Amino acid sequence: MSTLPEAGADLLGSNSLRLPCIADWCADVEDPSDLPALLSFARERSLPLHVLGGGSNVLLPEHLHGLVLRMRNRGIALLEDSATRRVIRAAAGEPWHPFVLHCHARGWYGFENLALIPGTVGAAPIQNIGAYGVELERFVLEVRGMDLHTGLPRVLDAAACAFSYRDSIFKGGLAGAFLITEVLFAVPADPVPCTGYAALAAELAHCPDPGHADVLSAVMSIRRRRLPDPAVLPNAGSFFKNPVIAAEEFERLLLAEPEVAHWRQSDGRVKLAAAWLVERCGWKGRRDAGAGVHEAQALVLVNHGGATAGALLDLAARIRDSVHERFGVTLELEPVPL
Numbered sequence: 001m002s003t004l005p006e007a008g009a010d011l012l013g014s015n016s017l018r019l020p021c022i023a024d025w026c027a028d029v030e031d032p033s034d035l036p037a038l039l040s041f042a043r044e045r046s047l048p049l050h051v052l053g054g055g056s057n058v059l060l061p062e063h064l065h066g067l068v069l070r071m072r073n074r075g076i077a078l079l080e081d082s083a084t085r086r087v088i089r090a091a092a093g094e095p096w097h098p099f100v101l102h103c104h105a106r107g108w109y110g111f112e113n114l115a116l117i118p119g120t121v122g123a124a125p126i127q128n129i130g131a132y133g134v135e136l137e138r139f140v141l142e143v144r145g146m147d148l149h150t151g152l153p154r155v156l157d158a159a160a161c162a163f164s165y166r167d168s169i170f171k172g173g174l175a176g177a178f179l180i181t182e183v184l185f186a187v188p189a190d191p192v193p194c195t196g197y198a199a200l201a202a203e204l205a206h207c208p209d210p211g212h213a214d215v216l217s218a219v220m221s222i223r224r225r226r227l228p229d230p231a232v233l234p235n236a237g238s239f240f241k242n243p244v245i246a247a248e249e250f251e252r253l254l255l256a257e258p259e260v261a262h263w264r265q266s267d268g269r270v271k272l273a274a275a276w277l278v279e280r281c282g283w284k285g286r287r288d289a290g291a292g293v294h295e296a297q298a299l300v301l302v303n304h305g306g307a308t309a310g311a312l313l314d315l316a317a318r319i320r321d322s323v324h325e326r327f328g329v330t331l332e333l334e335p336v337p338l
C-alpha cells in the first residue's frame with residue numbers, strides 16, 4: 001500500500017452536503033492494486049469498510065466507525081469503435097461530469113442527458129443515475145470490482161447489476177460487499193438524441209432539429225437554473241425517490257388531486273413527482289436548524305450551514321409524515337445514510 005490510512009480523518013470536505021464527520025480511518029485509493037493491503041488493514045483491526053466516491057449521495061454521521069476508502073483511480077479508454085457501438089472503460093474515481101464532457105468532445109455521444117450530475121463514475125451504477133429521460137443502465141456493459149468478502153476480483157454484466165429506478169444490486173444484495181473499481185459502457189455508434197422529457201423538450205422548443213450538443217447545453221441550463229450547485233449550497237440532489245404507485249391507488253389520488261404531476265409506467269404503475277407532493281405540503285423554501293428545502297426544487301434538501309445528518313433526517317421525517325398524511329403516499333430516502 002503506497003500510503004497508510006489517515007487516523008481521525010475529517011470528511012466535511014468529502015461529502016457534498018458538507019456534513020461534519022470524523023472517520024476512524026480513511027485512505028485514498030489511487031491504485032486498485034493497493035486494495036488487498038487496505039482490506040488486510042481493516043480485517044486486522046475488525047474495522048467495517050465504507051466506500052466513498054464523490055460523497056454526493058451519502059449522509060455521513062458525526063462519527064464514522066471503520067475504514068473509509070475514497071476511490072481516486074483515474075483513466076478513460078476507448079476499447080472498441082465499431083460500426084454499431086463504442087465501448088468505453090472508465091475508472092471508478094473519474095468525476096462524472098468531466099467524463100460526460102470527455103466523451104461528448106470525442107463524439108462518443110449518449111451521456112449528454114446525464115451532464116452535471118455530481119459524483120464519480122464508480123458511484124453512478126450504484127443508484128443507476130438518471131436524468132432528463134435517460135438512466136445509466138442503458139449504457140452499462142460491465143461493472144468491475146472486488147468482492148469485499150473474498151478480496152477477489154469480480155465482474156458483473158448489466159443483467160447481474162439488477163438495475164431499476166435509482167436502484168441496483170449494489171444497494172441491495174451486494175450492499176457493503178462489492179467495491180467498484182471500473183465501469184465498461186457501450187454507447188451506440190450513432191445514437192438518436194433523447195429529447196422527450198417534458199422540461200428538456202420545452203428548453204429545446206426553439207431548436208428545430210436538436211443534436212447532441214444542443215441536448216448537452218439544454219440539460220446544463222436546466223440544471224443550473226433548478227438545482228443548487230453543491231459547491232455553493234451544499235446538497236445531495238434529490239432527497240427522496242419519486243414514488244411509484246399502483247394504478248388503482250393513483251386513480252383514487254387523481255380524484256382528490258387532479259393536478260398531481262405524474263408519469264405512467266410501462267407496467268401500468270404510475271410514478272409521482274415527489275417534488276410536487278412536497279411542495280403542495282408547503283415545504284418549499286422552509287428551513288430549520290441549518291437544514292432546508294431548496295427554493296427552486298422541493299425535492300432537494302440543503303445545508304444552509306451547520307446542519308448535521310440528524311437535522312436533515314429530522315426534516316426529512318417531518319416532510320415524509322406530512323406527505324403521507326395528506327396523500328397517503330410514502331416517500332423513500334434517496335441518499336444512503338452510512
Ligand code: EPU
Nearest residue numbers: 131132237238240241242261273275276279296297298299
Ligand atoms: N415539481 C414541482 N415542484 C418542484 C419541482 C418540480 O411541483 O419544486 C414538479 C413539476 O411538475 C415537474 C415535476 O415535478 O414537472 C418533475 O420535476 P423535475 O423535472 O425537476 O424532476 P424531479 O422528478 O423532481 C428527477 C430526478 C432528478 C433529475 C430530474 C430530471 C429523482 C429522485 N430525481 O427529479 O435527479 O435530475 O428528475 O430528470 O428521480 C437526483 O436523483 O439527485 C436528481 C437530481
